[in-house]
Amino acid sequence: MSSMNMVQALNSAMDVMLTRDPNVLVFGEDVGYFGGVFRCTAGLQAKHGRQRVFDAPIAEGGIVATAVGMGAYGLRPVVEIQFADYILPAFDQLVSEASRLRYRSAGEFWAPITVRSPCGGGIHGGQTHSQSPESIFTHISGLKTVMPSTPYDAKGLLIAAIEDNDPVIFLEPKRLYNGPFDGHHDRPLQPWASHPAGEVPDDYYRIELGKASIVRPGKACTVLTYGTMVHVCLSAVEESGIDAEVIDLRSLFPIDVETITASVARTGRCVIAHEASRTSGFGAELGQLVQEHCFHSLESPIRRVTGWDTPYPHALEWKYFPGPKRVMHALKSVMEN
Amino acid sequence: MNADNPLAVSPATLELYVPEPAARPGDTPDFSHLHIPPAGIVPRPATDAPESSLRELPYQLIRVLDGQGKAVGPWNPKLSAERLRHGLRTMLRTRAFDERMVRLQRTGKTSFYIKSTGEEAIGVAQAFALNRDDMCFTSYRQQGLLFARDWPMVDLICQIFNNRKDRLKGRQLPVLYSAREAGYYSLSGNVGSRFPHAVGWAMASAYKRDSRIASAWIGDGTSAEGDFHYALTFASVYHAPVILNVVNNQWAISTPQAIAGGNEATFASRALGFGLPGLRVDGNDFLAVYAATEWAAERARRNLGATLIELYTYRAAAHSTSDDPSKYRPEGEANAWPLGDPVERLKQHLLGLGEWTEERHTALLAECEEEVRAAVKEAESHGTLHSGDDDLESLFEDVFETMPQHLRDQLDELRSIG
Known part of the structure; x- marks a missing residue:
């Protein structure tokens, strides 16, 4: 190691x-x-x-x-x-x-x-x-x-x-x-x-494509995310005090539907977070998968936290980036219902 | 006028230039503007000649067969009569196949076909000059290569019919073959995008210290794509053992070669800026096509890198069965093409050598037609397009090496709902 x-x-x-x-x-x-x-x-x-x-x-x-x-x-x-x-x-x-x-x-x-x-x-x-x-x-x-x-x-x-x-x-x-x-x-x-x-590890090992990782177990809601937003979401969860389960998808395709749906079926609430812009983003696919598989478990509407539907700006980078405040806002919103 | 500057002149009024071919429907075909040099005058450099000594070649035209069908000059590959007869036979098999497939398309047994009429020397002579295990990344008009490599006609017709024996499982438009065992790379309807694959394949062959080379074909029109530029750049930079062919058949569907820049410089001359040898060859001259390909193949196999070959020819047929050339080019243009027909020219050569007779030719034509007829009959016994042998699973196979769960689910959905 x-x-x-x-x-x-x-x-x-x-x-x-x-x-x-x-x-x-x-x-x-x-x-x-x-x-x-x-x-x-x-x-x-x-x-x-x-x-x-x-x-x-x-x-x-x-x-x-x-x-x-x-x-x-x-x-x-x-x-x-x-x-x-x-x-x-x-x-x-x-x-x-x-x-x-x-x-x-x-x-x-x-x-x-x-x-x-x-x-x-x-x-x-x-x-x-x-x-x-x-x-x-x-x-x-x-x-x-x-x-x-x-x-x-x-x-x-x-x-x-x-x-x-x-x-x-x-x-x-x-x-x-x-x-x-x-x-x-x-x-x-x-x-x-x-x-x-x-x-x-210094040597060879594999992580199979298509297996998500539950990076923070929780009971209150499910956060589906990947990439940089995994760490942003973890930080937002800690700050919010909400006992959210954070799932790092790792592989977007193939996608680990079982881990996602098992979690949402347990928590009944779901936030999806990615840095990419919103419309037709991968979050739309995730939201639909959750809706299809977990409709009867859902206690509140699924919320997306994403970059805006604009090009990525230079000067206003941190206004574009979906930071912890925006994630916390979504967490609170799904918990309110 | 700028009074302070005596050198300043009034600018001319600008005018946008849009090239047009010499003749359009209703006109008399006109190729008088073409410069066709006599056969035999282009020197043949050694295959290890430095590129700097080869820079005249892209503006010349390598020709071996003269107007009387005699083989002249240093590019004469001096093929045996047996080999020449085999070449003629393979071109005629290709032509007979093409004719029959178009008739089948007209009767609805398939949806689409592309003929290679007038361009048969390219696929056939080039296959003869390559080794059978050299990998070929063709466009959709080098089917002669498959016949030269003795690939079974029945297999091709089954693909064209998309029937039960179609190895490609009905996924591809007719003629977009794949035949790995024949060194024939998978075709796609997107033109040009496989041209740089040949360079990657050739780089891999060199990396593995293999002896096989790659050859790729692209049309004059498609040479305007970025893929052409990528291929030449990578082939040049890494000295890839590959032959890059531009088949200049004058027409890209309805677009004249001038729209791809063919009037401004020869397609062979694209090689110059990359430091690659560029050969410009009479594409209807079986011997010249063979000789140029043999030269480039030897150079590549000696680890001296890539060659660009422009095969100067004419698309005698329509682009495809979905095309009507009478809408954009004059009637009779193919017959007016100054470089003639590749089959007729090789036949004339063999007759001149005393190695062929009209009787044998007539017999061979009948033999080729019979071969195609028998192959069609056998292929039809396995079904034709829409004969209703749907293998639903095949729709979902081969997207990935193993079928993922979501595709299994979609297959179930299709099975249960239809």
Whole structure:
């Protein structure tokens, strides 16, 4: 075990897989010699060689396309899209190719690729370095979409994603790279070193995709969340004094319907929180799943806490970000009925 | 006028330029603006020649068969008569197949078909010049490649019929084949998006110290897509062992090649900015297509990287069975194409060599038609489109490696409600 922040845990996952499997390659913009703008691939080229960890042209569509071709050959490429905001040039390759190849060829070809990309705001990144595009991927049949919230989960989920024979979109909340940011941007950030999930095994382990984690058991209501908002919700729950159960989905697709519905059936109340904007966000899917499975258990309307339906602003970042106050407001609202 | 600056001139009035082809419906076909150099005049560099010595090639036109059907010049691949006859036969099988499939579409046994008429030399000669295990990322008009690799016609017709024996489980529009065993990558209706996959596949082959190379095909129209640029960039940067082919058949549905920039520079010349060799080849000349592909394949296999080949041809058929070219191009344009028909030209060559006769040709035509007829009959015994053998589970299979719970639930929903 070592104390790792999320960057180190992701690096360790790729290091472990590069060591275990000669078919694993890592490439993307600035990931080679330099080790990535967030340092997630630091040292990997020096250790595993330039043919296995290398820089790519600034062409996200080309990065994903060549990864699909490599996957069809039999490799297991792990590519980095430098910011999730830049993934859109690769969208056609993800939707029309990576996610459809197995189906349209009836299993003759498939794309076992992992697309890593830092997402989310809170780093003064403005509208082009802050977005959370998960719901545009969960809508696509044939893609898996994962978002960890701790170093421990990040490593285990990334290893499972790399070993998966289907394409996985692996979104990394970059505000969590250095610590479990709880939304209190005016307070010092707690480092991962002082958090239990910052203790990470050095060797290989997997966390199966599709298994949610109950990060805080509770009886009063259920909070469904993922990514940075896990820590924001935990902080809001403590401050509100409401005994909420907080569920970190970890994997948006496949989704752990059993854990979600079992919890809401127990608590009868539900808050859904994500950083992405509201309309057609993943929260809409979650709300509908809860409604379908738990309608008769619900004591109050489901509430969503999300980013606003605007582009992510620069100066007003903390007015956009769904911080603890907004989560607490929703918690109180579902408890009132 | 700016009195202080004697060099200033009044600007011309700006005018937006929109290119048009030389002839439209009602006009006489006109290819007089094309420069078609004689066969045999383009030098053939060594396959390890540095790219800097190859920069004239993208503006030339590699041709081997002259007007009399004689093979001339340094690009003559000197194929045996046996191989030439095999090439002719494979092109004729392709043509007979195409003709028959269109007739079946007209009778409602399938919904859609795409012919390769006039372009048969491309799929066939290129397959001949590649190894059978080289992976091909084609567009939907290189079906000749499958016949060259002796892929069973029945299998293709079952796909076209979407019947019980369709290996693709009825998921794909007719002709969007996948045949991994034949080194034939899964096709998609989105044009161009597999072009850079060939580069990734080739990079993987190089990474694994394999000896197989990749080859990809894209149309003149689709070369305007970003995927084309991605492919050339990655192929150039990583010296990928891949052949990147632009089939310039003059028309992208109704859009002339000029709208993809073909009047401003040759498609082969796109290679220049990437430091790749670019060959421009008479696409209706079986021998020239073979020779250029063989050159590029040898170069790739020697670890010297990618080549861009422009195959200069003409789409003699409609874009697809859903298209009517009389609405946008003049009647008889295919017959006016100055580079003729690939089948006729190879036939003429063989006749000139004394290796072929009209009688044998007539017999071969009948043989090809009979082969297709028999294959259709066998395929029809497994059903045709909408013959009602719905396998509901197949709708939900292969979305993922294993079927997730929500798809099982949706399958149950479909079964119980319909």
